[in-house]
Amino acid sequence: xxxxxSPDVTVDSRGAACPGPLMDLIGKVQDADPGTVxxxxxxxxxxxxxxxxxxxxxxxxxxxTVEHDDYWSLYVETTK
Amino acid sequence: xxxxAIVLASGELERVQAVSMIGSIAAASETPVQVxxxxxxxxxxxxxxxxxxDFEVAGPAGYAMLExxxxxxxxxxxxxxxxxxxxxxxxYACEMVMDVMGNExxxxxxxxxxxxxxxxxxxxxxxxxxxxx
Numbered sequence: 001x002x003x004x005x006s007p008d009v010t011v012d013s014r015g016a017a018c019p020g021p022l023m024d025l026i027g028k029v030q031d032a033d034p035g036t037v038x039x040x041x042x043x044x045x046x047x048x049x050x051x052x053x054x055x056x057x058x059x060x061x062x063x064x065t066v067e068h069d070d071y072w073s074l075y076v077e078t079t080k
Numbered sequence: 081x082x083x084x085a086i087v088l089a090s091g092e093l094e095r096v097q098a099v100s101m102i103g104s105i106a107a108a109s110e111t112p113v114q115v116x117x118x119x120x121x122x123x124x125x126x127x128x129x130x131x132x133x134d135f136e137v138a139g140p141a142g143y144a145m146l147e148x149x150x151x152x153x154x155x156x157x158x159x160x161x162x163x164x165x166x167x168x169x170x171x172y173a174c175e176m177v178m179d180v181m182g183n184e185x186x187x188x189x190x191x192x193x194x195x196x197x198x199x200x201x202x203x204x205x206x207x208x209x210x211x212x213x
Contacts, residue, residue, distance in 0.1 A: 016152060016154075019104065
């Protein structure tokens with residue numbers, strides 16, 4: 001499934017620790033129109049768990065989490 | 081739930097960082113946050129302290145953050161400045177501590193929305209959950 005996701009925006013937060021990646025994502029989400037697919041790249045394992053919590057709480061949708069060699073891609077679709 | 085009023089009374093880097101992280105994410109998620117920096121918590125915001133990096137540190141987590149030199153974990157000042165652009169975050173300096181220390185607001189890094197006394201803080205905190213750090 002992940003192969004078919006082509007993000008509208010990619011946020012490279014690799015190298016940043018919690019809560020940097022989440023802050024990067026929130027900044028993009030606030031500027032994005034509904035239906036925008038954002039790929040958040042993070043090498044922080046804490047963010048891998050924390051970001052989905054925020055996405056759910058904020059009412060957006062986590063499409064997929066893809067593990068790469070040294071980072072993760074979290075695909076988020078904005079709903080509002 | 082109408083937000084958090086956080087009393088930051090400790091200047092320990094670990095606590096100041098934790099307040100900035102939690103407050104920032106809450107505010108960026110549209111939860112109003114007011115931080116009242118008092119006692120040594122305010123001292124951590126002195127320009128001289130921030131520029132020298134000579135923070136009070138309680139233990140290994142604080143030293144690890146200092147050694148990361150802001151590359152991985154942004155310093156609380158940077159974190160708060162950024163969060164203020166993302167959501168309802170206000171930071172206030174304690175008037176009493178400024179008086180005792182002989183400081184003006186210009187002696188602190190530029191993240192403050194104003195100077196408050198205890199009554200002013202309590203009024204702002206009246207509809208919020210208070211966290212004391």
